[in-house]
Amino acid sequence: MTYNIYIPRDTAALANNADKVALLIEKEALQRNLDIHIIRNGSRGLFWLEPLVEVQTPLGRVGFGKVCLEDVGALFDAGFHLGKSEHKLHLGLTEEIPYLAKQQRLTFARAGVIDPVSLDDYAAHDGFKGLQKALNNTPQEIVSAVTDSGLRGRGGAAFPTGIKWQTVLDCPSEQKYIVCNADEGDSGSFADRLVMEADPFMLIEGMIIAGLAVGANQGYIYLRSEYPIAHQILNEAIETAYANNYLGQDIQASGKCFELEVRLGAGAYICGEETSLLESLEGKRGLVRAKPPLPAIEGLFGKPTVINNVLSLAAIPYILDKGAAAYANYGMGRSKGTLPFQLAGNVKQGGLIELAFGTSLNQLLEEFAGGTFTGRPMHAIQVGGPLGAYLPIEQWNTPLDYESFSAIQAVLGHGSIVVFDDSVDMLEQARFSMEFCVAESCGKCTPCRIGSVRGVEVIDKIRAGINPEKNTELLEDLCETMIHGSLCAMGGMTPFPVQSAFKHFAVESQNAGEQ
Amino acid sequence: MNKPTHWDPQDVQLAIDELKDKPGALLPILHKIQDQLGYIPKESVPMIAKALQQTSAEIHGVISFYHHFRTTPSGNHVIQVCRAEACQARGSRQLESHIKNSLNIDYHGTTRDQEFTLEPVYCLGNCTNGPNIQINDKLEAEVTADKFDALKSQQTTYLVELT
Numbered sequence: 082m083t084y085n086i087y088i089p090r091d092t093a094a095l096a097n098n099a100d101k102v103a104l105l106i107e108k109e110a111l112q113r114n115l116d117i118h119i120i121r122n123g124s125r126g127l128f129w130l131e132p133l134v135e136v137q138t139p140l141g142r143v144g145f146g147k148v149c150l151e152d153v154g155a156l157f158d159a160g161f162h163l164g165k166s167e168h169k170l171h172l173g174l175t176e177e178i179p180y181l182a183k184q185q186r187l188t189f190a191r192a193g194v195i196d197p198v199s200l201d202d203y204a205a206h207d208g209f210k211g212l213q214k215a216l217n218n219t220p221q222e223i224v225s226a227v228t229d230s231g232l233r234g235r236g237g238a239a240f241p242t243g244i245k246w247q248t249v250l251d252c253p254s255e256q257k258y259i260v261c262n263a264d265e266g267d268s269g270s271f272a273d274r275l276v277m278e279a280d281p282f283m284l285i286e287g288m289i290i291a292g293l294a295v296g297a298n299q300g301y302i303y304l305r306s307e308y309p310i311a312h313q314i315l316n317e318a319i320e321t322a323y324a325n326n327y328l329g330q331d332i333q334a335s336g337k338c339f340e341l342e343v344r345l346g347a348g349a350y351i352c353g354e355e356t357s358l359l360e361s362l363e364g365k366r367g368l369v370r371a372k373p374p375l376p377a378i379e380g381l382f383g384k385p386t387v388i389n390n391v392l393s394l395a396a397i398p399y400i401l402d403k404g405a406a407a408y409a410n411y412g413m414g415r416s417k418g419t420l421p422f423q424l425a426g427n428v429k430q431g432g433l434i435e436l437a438f439g440t441s442l443n444q445l446l447e448e449f450a451g452g453t454f455t456g457r458p459m460h461a462i463q464v465g466g467p468l469g470a471y472l473p474i475e476q477w478n479t480p481l482d483y484e485s486f487s488a489i490q491a492v493l494g495h496g497s498i499v500v501f502d503d504s505v506d507m508l509e510q511a512r513f514s515m516e517f518c519v520a521e522s523c524g525k526c527t528p529c530r531i532g533s534v535r536g537v538e539v540i541d542k543i544r545a546g547i548n549p550e551k552n553t554e555l556l557e558d559l560c561e562t563m564i565h566g567s568l569c570a571m572g573g574m575t576p577f578p579v580q581s582a583f584k585h586f587a588v589e590s591q592n593a594g595e596q
Numbered sequence: 597m598n599k600p601t602h603w604d605p606q607d608v609q610l611a612i613d614e615l616k617d618k619p620g621a622l623l624p625i626l627h628k629i630q631d632q633l634g635y636i637p638k639e640s641v642p643m644i645a646k647a648l649q650q651t652s653a654e655i656h657g658v659i660s661f662y663h664h665f666r667t668t669p670s671g672n673h674v675i676q677v678c679r680a681e682a683c684q685a686r687g688s689r690q691l692e693s694h695i696k697n698s699l700n701i702d703y704h705g706t707t708r709d710q711e712f713t714l715e716p717v718y719c720l721g722n723c724t725n726g727p728n729i730q731i732n733d734k735l736e737a738e739v740t741a742d743k744f745d746a747l748k749s750q751q752t753t754y755l756v757e758l759t
Binding site: 092093095096097128129131265266267268269270271274306307308309344345346347348349350361362363364365366367382423424425426427428431432454455463467497499500501502505510513517520521523 | 662663720
């Protein structure tokens with residue numbers, strides 16, 4: 082009998098020695114004369130358990146985690162390959178692990194379940210059903226389905242995806258482009274990475290559908306260079322898609338064509354801003370463009386361009402397959418569907434949690450975080466990346482949806498949640514926000530380029546106790562200038578974490594200044 | 597990592613010729629050169645400029661804009677330390693100062709023995725398991741001061757086969 086054993090090849094698993102674990106399991110099985118078949122799947126997104134090794138049993142897949150090299154021998158001794166529960170790392174049926182069972186997985190339904198580069202595996206799990214429908218629809222029907230689903234851009238700005246697509250569809254042009262923004266630079270976010278490493282065909286399918294919808298035959302995935310594993314897996318998947326006629330000329334004998342290529346960024350956070358990304362793709366410095374013209378009208382190489390985040394494009398196959406209404410049934414108010422929240426920082430159980438919009442931060446922390454990693458009380462939470470506000474405990478009951486977060490001058494952004502314990506120095510965090518802007522500003526507009534440098538200087542003065550009142554006033558003035566005078570969100574939102582640190586954690590700031 | 601200190605202009609020319617006709621060819625060309633040589637030699641700038649019909653100033657402007665590209669060789673090992681918030685929340689500031697003290701260099705510096713170059717990085721996408729660092733192309737999670745010391749000595753330890 083052959084035992085099927087799943088060992089993820091995802092970044093988080095590899096960082097915890099998944100490759101060596103796989104080698105050791107293979108070696109150990111050989112010595113014990115056991116016939117095993119190792120499948121290198123993606124991650125389920127339960128990252129504190131990585132490498133999460135699973136074995137196929139008649140009842141389903143049974144998980145063991147986190148598996149270290151020294152555990153392998155004992156796991157075999159305890160009959161883990163039979164799914165036996167003796168070993169302390171035994172987690173039961175993976176699907177029944179509460180962290181996973183409590184989620185509403187639409188976009189991430191296949192993550193960790195399939196071999197990311199197996200086309201058969203993908204097809205056996207509803208893969209390419211959306212594309213099949215799209216091939217039988219008119220471009221307008223596809224765009225209308227996306228509009229009706231209520232999907233809003235998952236990159237952070239939450240602009241309705243359907244409206245963007247409609248604009249590109251309505252542009253008369255021979256050449257149009259689909260660009261996927263995979264420059265996931267926000268600290269605390271890894272949902273795009275998980276899509277690309279665990280289920281890359283879903284992204285490819287979403288991009289092909291986008292191409293069919295607006296009449297574009299060329300797509301680019303702009304991937305950050307910090308994601309080498311995602312790069313490798315995407316390239317393997319694209320090659321397979323070409324070999325099986327899902328990409329290239331005459332897709333599945335439909336007469337339609339779509340070409341797709343991965344382009345690497347080069348360590349510039351600003352290139353996650355869409356116009357800067359387009360400049361970079363064109364081979365230039367990633368300087369932000371003034372809008373208008375919108376990229377939908379004059380985008381890549383001056384042509385109409387759909388530019389969407391990985392998660393927006395990844396949601397498309399589900400919408401086409403199950404219908405716009407099925408997707409819109411999830412969520413609340415104008416925030417439709419699900420958002421993969423990314424719980425990170427100082428928590429015991431960090432990972433990806435896909436839920437419909439509307440759960441409160443408190444609920445999410447209680448049900449999933451498992452407390453802090455350090456064991457100290459949680460104190461400040463930064464939601465939405467380095468440009469998002471720090472939330473004090475009083476705000477943790479805010480529902481996780483776009484409008485509720487806007488109402489408290491915070492952003493949901495890409496859905497990242499970074500937890501800090503009570504040892505955090507909020508003045509230092511405020512300083513870092515400005516310092517990060519100094520390092521990453523593209524330099525095109527003055528409020529961002531100069532404002533951030535002045536911001537660091539003024540905060541340093543406040544920390545040193547030099548005229549703290551006057552300098553705090555000056556900092557507030559500077560923040561307002563950056564918010565209202567910057568060309569894009571980099572300079573325009575850098576003040577949010579700074580202001581929130583002063584507004585909600587004022588006492589600590591003063592104390593730190595006096596020390 | 598073995599990085600050649602002498603480079604053959606012909607190899608660079610081959611990389612340029614292979615990629616120059618792609619739309620937006622500059623970043624792919626720069627990546628290819630840096631992947632091959634470990635850095636982008638200053639002397640290759642006019643070669644790239646000529647192939648893309650741009651000025652050397654334009655090429656230089658692009659190279660200097662992106663943190664990833666370097667114009668001088670690095671040490672034998674490049675250590676990138678994540679400075680972003682999720683790692684800060686798990687102790688990266690303390691780790692950062694330990695690493696700087698241990699190597700006796702600041703960011704962008706190279707140790708005198710040419711073994712290590714230290715670079716900051718803003719997020720490696722493993723934010724649940726920080727603090728993260730990357731040594732050459734290998735990501736290391738949950739790095740403590742002790743773990744760093746062990747990793748560091750692994751990099752400078754060589755196996756000598758005695759037969």
